[in-house]
Amino acid sequence: MNEIALSAIIRNLLEGAAWTLGLSLTAFVLGGIAGLILLFARIAKNPLPRRLAQAYIEVFQGTPLLMQLFIIFFGGSLIGLEVSPWIAAALGLTLFTSAYLGEIWRGCVESVPKGQWEASASLALTHVEQMRHVILPQALRIAIAPTVGFSVQVVKGTAVTSIIGFVELTKTGSMLANATFQPFLVFGLVALGYFALCYPLSAYSRVLERKIHGSRAH
Amino acid sequence: MALVHIDALHKHFGSNHVLKGIDLDIEEGQVIALIGRSGSGKSTLLRTINGLESFDEGRIEVDGERIHPHETDLRALRQKVGMVFQQFNLFPHLSAGQNVMLATRIVKKMPEQDAVDLAKAMLLKVGLQDKFDAYPDQLSGGQQQRVAIARALAMQPRVLLCDEITSALDPELVNEVLAVVRNLAAEGITLIMVTHEMRFAREVGDKLVFMYQGRIHESGDPQTLFANPQTPELASFIGSIN
Ligand SMILES: Nc1ncnc2c1ncn2[C@@H]1O[C@H](COP(=O)(O)OP(=O)(O)OP(=O)(O)O)[C@@H](O)[C@H]1O
Ligand SMILES: [Mg+2]
Numbered sequence: 001m002n003e004i005a006l007s008a009i010i011r012n013l014l015e016g017a018a019w020t021l022g023l024s025l026t027a028f029v030l031g032g033i034a035g036l037i038l039l040f041a042r043i044a045k046n047p048l049p050r051r052l053a054q055a056y057i058e059v060f061q062g063t064p065l066l067m068q069l070f071i072i073f074f075g076g077s078l079i080g081l082e083v084s085p086w087i088a089a090a091l092g093l094t095l096f097t098s099a100y101l102g103e104i105w106r107g108c109v110e111s112v113p114k115g116q117w118e119a120s121a122s123l124a125l126t127h128v129e130q131m132r133h134v135i136l137p138q139a140l141r142i143a144i145a146p147t148v149g150f151s152v153q154v155v156k157g158t159a160v161t162s163i164i165g166f167v168e169l170t171k172t173g174s175m176l177a178n179a180t181f182q183p184f185l186v187f188g189l190v191a192l193g194y195f196a197l198c199y200p201l202s203a204y205s206r207v208l209e210r211k212i213h214g215s216r217a218h
Numbered sequence: 219m220a221l222v223h224i225d226a227l228h229k230h231f232g233s234n235h236v237l238k239g240i241d242l243d244i245e246e247g248q249v250i251a252l253i254g255r256s257g258s259g260k261s262t263l264l265r266t267i268n269g270l271e272s273f274d275e276g277r278i279e280v281d282g283e284r285i286h287p288h289e290t291d292l293r294a295l296r297q298k299v300g301m302v303f304q305q306f307n308l309f310p311h312l313s314a315g316q317n318v319m320l321a322t323r324i325v326k327k328m329p330e331q332d333a334v335d336l337a338k339a340m341l342l343k344v345g346l347q348d349k350f351d352a353y354p355d356q357l358s359g360g361q362q363q364r365v366a367i368a369r370a371l372a373m374q375p376r377v378l379l380c381d382e383i384t385s386a387l388d389p390e391l392v393n394e395v396l397a398v399v400r401n402l403a404a405e406g407i408t409l410i411m412v413t414h415e416m417r418f419a420r421e422v423g424d425k426l427v428f429m430y431q432g433r434i435h436e437s438g439d440p441q442t443l444f445a446n447p448q449t450p451e452l453a454s455f456i457g458s459i460n
Contacts, residue, residue: 118301123373
């Protein structure tokens with residue numbers, strides 16, 4: 001095997017992995033913020049925000065991520081907006097992430113027992129005070145594992161953006177495979193790259209969970 | 219004027235007519251024992267008094283203040299009415315002391331030190347002065363329920379609602395909770411309690427209210443009613459319990 005070629009492959013793949021990581025972080029942070037807004041809309045007392053948020057979530061959970069990316073990427077140019085692959089990828093993944101996180105977090109809020117609402121209500125707390133002091137602290141604890149678990153899905157979801165030409169890990173891999181005629185080696189390394197990004201996340205979620213369980217009693 | 223005044227109260231759950239015209243007056247300092255078969259509407263009646271359930275018709279007044287049937291701003295009312303639940307419902311992420319302090323800090327905006335002192339006093343009242351820093355999952359069921367009582371008392375309610383507060387406890391833990399309630403009754407706190415502890419109801423209650431199919435079927439002095447039920451339904455209910 002050619003030593004120089006291998007180091008060049010690795011250098012290129014690392015650069016691709018950096019873009020995958022950057023895209024994942026962007027989508028996760030922006031999607032998390034949007035997901036929080038969705039969460040509050042979904043559990044609002046007023047039915048209007050509830051329905052809007054539900055429609056949004058159904059659209060983004062009910063269509064493939066790839067279609068969402070196509071619509072943003074090609075739809076933008078249709079109405080005369082120059083949408084770069086980076087913008088389309090970041091926007092598409094953010095919307096996708098927000099829909100899932102909003103729904104995961106709503107599930108966590110709703111899994112807090114009804115008695116917690118009733119006890120805090122009977123102590124004369126307002127809805128916002130109940131959320132802030134009683135419900136969300138408990139929901140947060142429940143939310144950590146599924147949230148970090150979903151972040152692994154976000155990292156893997158970034159691979160789809162290679163199809164609209166965003167040069168992240170997968171796209172870098174397919175270009176290298178074509179150039180070197182060593183698809184097995186290249187995609188093996190690509191898979192290793194994804195594993196290296198995802199494994200620490202799931203390991204971290206386990207540590208966090210243990211820490212929070214432990215901290216409760218002290 | 220009665221502290222709690224309930225007049226021709228009706229409540230439906232869908233097509234299920236659960237409260238069919240309840241009239242009830244509760245005087246300051248009275249201990250009311252609410253008894254009846256499962257499904258007779260005891261919990262529902264109790265929960266309308268602090269607005270956990272809405273109602274369809276009738277009138278409820280607590281301490282001269284009227285509760286409107288679909289009122290959403292219940293903050294003033296709920297400061298006058300405390301509630302203790304069958305399942306304790308302590309906040310598991312907060313220590314016993316923090317559970318007791320939460321509402322005084324947030325709702326009454328009490329300064330931290332005053333709230334701590336008050337919480338300690340309330341825990342002392344239920345015999346748990348040394349459990350201020352314990353978390354609910356480190357306490358027995360009986361201790362948790364006593365913290366829940368302390369938490370309700372910290373808001374200095376005019377009336378305390380108790381819904382089968384010993385039913386979820388192991389038998390050997392029932393008495394420590396009943397002892398706390400007995401002390402509260404002796405202090406003159408107004409209590410409305412749904413209970414299956416007939417002996418306790420007879421001993422501590424000032425008034426027994428027997429509910430049957432959404433109505434107050436019979437009510438009066440506990441000693442008299444137990445000895446001499448006026449209706450066959452109460453007679454058979456007492457028979458089924460003993
Ligand atoms: N949230 C609810 N939705 C629909 N029906 C309800 C609800 N809560 C109570 N009910 C119905 O109302 C009726 C009265 O219930 P309630 O809980 O007041 O009875 P209870 O006397 O407290 O009984 P128990 O001794 O079992 O606690 C029952 O038929 C019950 O099924
Ligand atoms: Mg009940």
